[in-house]
Amino acid sequence: MWDILKNRWKQGYRTIDFPSKVEMPERFREATLKDGEPKLTKALDAKIQKLFGRSLKLRVVTAGSCNGCDLELQALNNVVFDLSRFGIQFVASPRHADGLVITGPVSRNMELALKKTYDAVPDPKIVIAVGACAISGGPFEGSPAVLNGADKVVPVDLYIPGCPPHPLIILDGLLQLLGRIEKRKGS
Amino acid sequence: MIPQFLTIQNAISFEESKIPVLERDVWHQAILENCSVGKTRIVALFAEKKNEGLIRLYCILGNDGRKLLHIGATDIAGPNYRYPCLTNQLPEAHRFERELFEEFAVLPEGHPWLKPVRKQNGTSFYKLGGEQIHEVAVGPVHAGIIEPGHFRFQCYGEKVLHLEIQLGYQHRGVEALMVKSDPLRQAVLAESIAGDTTIGHGMAYCHAIEGLSERSITPQRSQSLRAIALELERLSNHAGDLGALASDVGFLPSAAYFGRLRGEFLNILMELTGNRYGRSFVRPGGVSLDITAEMVRDFKKQLSTALTEMKDLAELFFSASSVLSRLEQTGILKQNVARELGIVGMTARASNLLRDVRQDYPTGIYRIHKINPVKMITGDVYARAKIRSLESKRSLQFIQERLDALPHDKIAQPCGPLKKQSMIVSLIEGWRGEIAHVALTHSQGEIRRYKIVDPSFHNWMALSVVMQNGQISDFPLCNKSFNFSYAGHDL
Ligand code: SF4
Numbered sequence: 001m002w003d004i005l006k007n008r009w010k011q012g013y014r015t016i017d018f019p020s021k022v023e024m025p026e027r028f029r030e031a032t033l034k035d036g037e038p039k040l041t042k043a044l045d046a047k048i049q050k051l052f053g054r055s056l057k058l059r060v061v062t063a064g065s066c067n068g069c070d071l072e073l074q075a076l077n078n079v080v081f082d083l084s085r086f087g088i089q090f091v092a093s094p095r096h097a098d099g100l101v102i103t104g105p106v107s108r109n110m111e112l113a114l115k116k117t118y119d120a121v122p123d124p125k126i127v128i129a130v131g132a133c134a135i136s137g138g139p140f141e142g143s144p145a146v147l148n149g150a151d152k153v154v155p156v157d158l159y160i161p162g163c164p165p166h167p168l169i170i171l172d173g174l175l176q177l178l179g180r181i182e183k184r185k186g187s
Numbered sequence: 188m189i190p191q192f193l194t195i196q197n198a199i200s201f202e203e204s205k206i207p208v209l210e211r212d213v214w215h216q217a218i219l220e221n222c223s224v225g226k227t228r229i230v231a232l233f234a235e236k237k238n239e240g241l242i243r244l245y246c247i248l249g250n251d252g253r254k255l256l257h258i259g260a261t262d263i264a265g266p267n268y269r270y271p272c273l274t275n276q277l278p279e280a281h282r283f284e285r286e287l288f289e290e291f292a293v294l295p296e297g298h299p300w301l302k303p304v305r306k307q308n309g310t311s312f313y314k315l316g317g318e319q320i321h322e323v324a325v326g327p328v329h330a331g332i333i334e335p336g337h338f339r340f341q342c343y344g345e346k347v348l349h350l351e352i353q354l355g356y357q358h359r360g361v362e363a364l365m366v367k368s369d370p371l372r373q374a375v376l377a378e379s380i381a382g383d384t385t386i387g388h389g390m391a392y393c394h395a396i397e398g399l400s401e402r403s404i405t406p407q408r409s410q411s412l413r414a415i416a417l418e419l420e421r422l423s424n425h426a427g428d429l430g431a432l433a434s435d436v437g438f439l440p441s442a443a444y445f446g447r448l449r450g451e452f453l454n455i456l457m458e459l460t461g462n463r464y465g466r467s468f469v470r471p472g473g474v475s476l477d478i479t480a481e482m483v484r485d486f487k488k489q490l491s492t493a494l495t496e497m498k499d500l501a502e503l504f505f506s507a508s509s510v511l512s513r514l515e516q517t518g519i520l521k522q523n524v525a526r527e528l529g530i531v532g533m534t535a536r537a538s539n540l541l542r543d544v545r546q547d548y549p550t551g552i553y554r555i556h557k558i559n560p561v562k563m564i565t566g567d568v569y570a571r572a573k574i575r576s577l578e579s580k581r582s583l584q585f586i587q588e589r590l591d592a593l594p595h596d597k598i599a600q601p602c603g604p605l606k607k608q609s610m611i612v613s614l615i616e617g618w619r620g621e622i623a624h625v626a627l628t629h630s631q632g633e634i635r636r637y638k639i640v641d642p643s644f645h646n647w648m649a650l651s652v653v654m655q656n657g658q659i660s661d662f663p664l665c666n667k668s669f670n671f672s673y674a675g676h677d678l
Contacts, residue, residue, distance in 0.1 A: 003503050007444065011496075014447055060332045064359050067334055067674045068382025068464055071427075074332045075453075078430075078446035092330035107677075109307050109356045110335060113327050139372065139379045145360035163466060164382065 015082045018171065044157070048124060049179050052098050055087045056178065058128070059097035059121065063114050064107030064146055068164035069131035073101065075167045088174055094118075099126035099157075105137040105146040106153050118154045128177075129156045130170060132163040139163075189227070191217045192248065192257035197548035198394040200611040203627065206260050208243070211270050214261035218246055222277050226250055227257070228529050230614070231623050232273075232283035233638045234291045240265035242291055247612055247625065251547045256612060263293065272298040279529025282644060305355030305677055313351055315341040320348070323659065327356045334673035342659055350654040350662075352647060357677035365637040370396070370471070373634075377624075378466055380639060381675035386413070386420045387617030388639075388675075389469040391624040394550055395613040396471040399626060400602035407594035409473035410552040415589050416456060416465050416474075418558075418582040421618040423452035424670075425575040425582075426497070431667045432572050433504060436513040441504040448496060455489055458482065473599025483590050490590075494583045501576040514569035518653040518665035521566055530649055532620015532642045534669055537574045538566035544616035558585045568668040605632040619643060619672065641675030 044052070062070050076083040077090065091097050094117045106114060118127070129150040132138030137148035150156050160173040191214070193207055209217070221227040227248040235243050241262055248257045263270055272295030273280040284295040285304045295301075303310050314322070321342055327335035335356035341349040361380055365373055377392035378385045390413055397403045430445030453463040460468035460476060468474055478486075504510055520530070525538040535542045543560035545553045561577040563570035605628050613624045620642030629635040646669065653665055 003506075007440070007499060007503060010499075011444065011447075061328055062332075062334045062357070064357050065334070065674065066379040066382035067672065068379070068385070070332050070334065071383060072463070075450065077332075078450060079443045080447055080450050090332055094328075104357070105359065107356060107358055109305070109358055110327065113335065113356070117328050139375045140359045140361070140364065143360040143364050145358050163379075163462075164464065166463065 014079050015085075016080055018175070019168065044126070044177055044179065048126070051124070052126070052178060055089075056099070056174070057089050057091045057097050058099050058101050059092075059094045059117065060090055060101045060103070061110075061114055061117050063102055063104040063110035063134075063150070064140070065104030065131065065133055069103035069133070069162075072164045072167050072170060073103070073130065076170060081167045081171065083171065086171070086175065094120040095122065097121050097125075099128065100154070101128045101130055102134050102150040102154075102156075103130050105133040105140045105143075105148055106150055107146050109145075111147060111153060114150075114153055126157045126177075127154050128158045128160065128173070130160045130162075131165060132161060135159050135161060189217055189221055189248065189257045189259070192259040195256050195258055195612060197256060197544070198398045198550045198611065198613045200398045200606055200609045202606075203608045203610050206245070206258055206610065208260045208262055211261045211263060214244070214246070214259055215271055215273065217259060218248065218273060219276050221248060221250075222279070225526055226252065228526075229277070229279055229283065230256065230612070230621070231625055231638060231640045232280060232287070233625070234287050234293055235627065235636045236291065237262070242268050242293060244270070244287070244293070245625075247623070249547070251542055254547050256548065256614075258610075258612070267294065268292065269294040269296050271296050274298050278527050278648075279645070282648070303353075303355065305358045307355060310353055312339050312353075313341070313349060315348060319343060336673050338662075340654075340659055340662075345658050345660065347654045347657050347659050347662070350651045352651055354647070354673060355677050357674045359678065361678040362637055362639055365639075366634055374470055375467075378469075380678065381641060381643075381672045382464060383424055384420065384617045384619065384622065384641075384672065384675065385464045385466055386416045386469060387615050387622050388624075388641075389465070390417060390551075391613045391615040391617075391622045393469050393471045394615065395611050395624045395626045396605070397602055398611045398613065399605045399609055399628060400471070401604055401606055403472065403602040404600055405551070406473055406597040406600055407552075408477075408596050409598045411589050411593055412459070412474045412478060412598065413469055414552040414556075415586050416460060416468055417615075417617075418586050419452055419456045419459070420465060421582050422493075422579050423449050423456065424618045425579045426452060428667065428670050429500075429504065429572060429575055431670070432514075432568070432664070433510070435664050435667050436510055438504065438507060438510050441500060441510075444496075444500050444503075448493065448500065451489070451493060455486060458486075470599070472602045473597065475599070477598045478593070483593065487587060487590055490583055490587055494580065497576065497579055497583065505573065505576070511569065513664065514572055515565075515567060517568040517661050518657060518668060519565070519567045520649050520653050524652060525566065525649065528648050528652070529645050531645050532616070533574060533578070533618070534571065534620065534646050534649055536560060536562040537570040539564045542621070544614045544621050548614050550613075550615070552589070556585070556588070558582070568664055571668040605634070607632045617642060619670075619675075620646065639678060641672055641678075643671040643673075643676045647671050647676060 337353040427449040434442035623640040
């Protein structure tokens, strides 16, 4: 017990604040794509926001991902990002959920399972596609074994890009969808 | 030595014409004789369609004790391709032979059950009879944020009599895509085989390309940086798994600390490579980003803090009697079973079977700087947890040493075109175990067949075996203690 308390004391408070601004280090700037303005997330309409704005329960379906995106979703639950303080939670059953989070390009082998899971979520529901794969197939685009993105199977409300997206990017997407952070310039 | 087979080296290419194409029965006999005495094991067994009516089977064997790799091939003719199966004498071949049947309709005669590996239709399940037996089916959509797989338990009360695992839901057709894509995309694809082993698979691919290319000198500095990234990947996964194990036994302080520590390793990897999993860092010819002296200093500081934290956390976790009572004697994988099933990597080492590519078939910087593998005797969940913390310490020290002695040459040197009609076997010790990539080029020097064997492909059977006669409530714990990859298996 003393060890635990001592450790706790030594380690201090580790949950981070949601950053207001993130600077990309000089080293990476050259390597990233510059052209093309990213489209910013639009918040859900007022009625849905009222329903889900303070508490959102999501169910994750992995449909042919490489597991990278799922690891980042998992990371959102750790002490550093602590997703539940925003009222957002990943739940165990689609019947408890307000929406789905889909990762992976939707492999043919997962198509049926994804459809069934979608149907099991009570209406109204939202669908969030996380990662390059779930948006368009990502690196697996064009393979006969995949369907090139979640929106080929179910309607998608929010796309979160990245391969895999940083947990903060996922968080940013979710909060913007819920209208919980100030709209950025230009949106 | 296997006289009939060709002896090859890890990540060094050879001409295709040198591969001995044996009589079917000679080939079969050579594999059986060498593997059944436990001297060698199957690294990969796969097929290639030569032309209409002819399929060539390749078998790569590894002799870990003598640090030798061997290859031999045989041709089988259509229209009904068949050969006497290996599985009956060599259980480790079972998944490879099922794969052959599924992908090429090659029939291994006498195979006990050609159950689909990745296909979903036509799957039947083993069923136990009796009134008091009940069946529990889980998946493919699970309760947590994990990959899809289907598990069928045949239970008698709490006791699991049989567990059957059906995978394939993550199948994306990576092998076929590798052949169709240009080199730029191939590298990205290799990194997406398993998201938690990005560096491992990326390195296996790059070693294959570098070895196949006509001129290639991979600079020493890049080799060091790759090894650092590979060990960071190992660290982050080991820490994450320890956290998951802690939360499964309900020991939350450790779960939270390990979870955070994992994040710390990922953040170092991000500073080094620009991505938390090291994507786009390892590329044929070298690495894509250099490291500055200031970063070296900073990393060393962070890593030495991590080393003390790792020690403290491990002590906290492994000294709690409530934790030990859950971990010890749960899910035991015996050494002889592990050997029979051809288990590799960390799982094998936890069952007293010293198999480590970094020691047995070293490439890159591991050829010069050794990292001593750790092994445990008991093969239970405790051993698989403990080995993670022990390996983490070795990896941390290894990274510190490499950072101290970074060579000063370039970070990348472009490779030349690929050799024609050649083959290469590239093995890397990822954090789960041995990753094997095999590439074959055609007469224009382009890749015509690319075979990937993730360590999980060898290992998945271990989970079914340890669950036999165990409690169903121990399943999550056993599963986490292995943490096999679905994506890596399904490709
Ligand atoms: S987007 Fe990238 S990280 Fe996410 S599943 Fe696809 S390949 Fe993996």
